[in-house]
Amino acid sequence: MVDQSRAMERFLASIEKQAYQMAVIAVSNRDEALDLVQDAMLALVRHYSAKEEAQWRPLFFRILQSRIRDWYRRDRVRQRWRGWLERWRGDEEEAADPFNKVPAPELCNPARQAEGGAALTALVEALRKLSLRQQQTFLLRAWHGLSVDETAQAMQCSAGSVKTHYSRAVHALREMLEDHWP
């Protein structure tokens, strides 16, 4: 039991930063991203800690994907309500709302980002312009190194869809980033 707990902790430590970055790119909110990562960690430990260690990685990303999708669904409902309320209250109050002027959260420490983070900022901005499916497929395949089948399992779609999303994402990113990385 102690060995299993240590192995799980080691595994989570190895993926937590990547998972957080992936979540923060998807939801553009630090606290929400942290909550999503913690939920995914808890679900993995609770339900799959008895599985083989090799299966933890695809399972973890599958859970995280599911949490991100749920977040988007909730967010859509929130936005619908907000839109309805704003229409009801009028545009003047919306313009006066100070939260509208708060900049989007940065992915990394601003002080260190200034050193060489221009490329990262451009990349994150480009990734955020992709559809959620393309963005997450690209990150799972290109960054986390999941195979097509593992990505399909994580995204709960077919291998064909993974290939399509990935190819479109690469094409779009190369176009958007050609000024930064010719």
Next chain:
Amino acid sequence: MKEDPNEQDFLATVRKTLDAGGDTLDPAICSRLARARLTAVEKGLACGRRRWLWLVAPLTASLVVVLVVAALFFKTGTDLRHPNGETVADLEIITSTEAPDFYADLDFYQWLAEGENHAG
């Protein structure tokens, strides 16, 4: 399908950039992530143990109930078989081929036989 070497370079740069982003994460975020990890491991494993209890407890309770019911049944069954021999007599009446009226008049026949003995 042949892979585009420019695409491979592009992907390598993306990976490098994102990895660098991970290395330069805000220390406050890193510490919150570490806390989240420890909480997940502690809570998750404790919950896993409790889940075993949830599985074992009803099974044990069911087994105990079955044993108690079985013990009560066999104890009552023993009493039924030997309550002063009455049950055995009832069973003989039910299974015999004699008419039920015969058993109803059995006391009368017994009295008659006793009277004849005294008279004799």
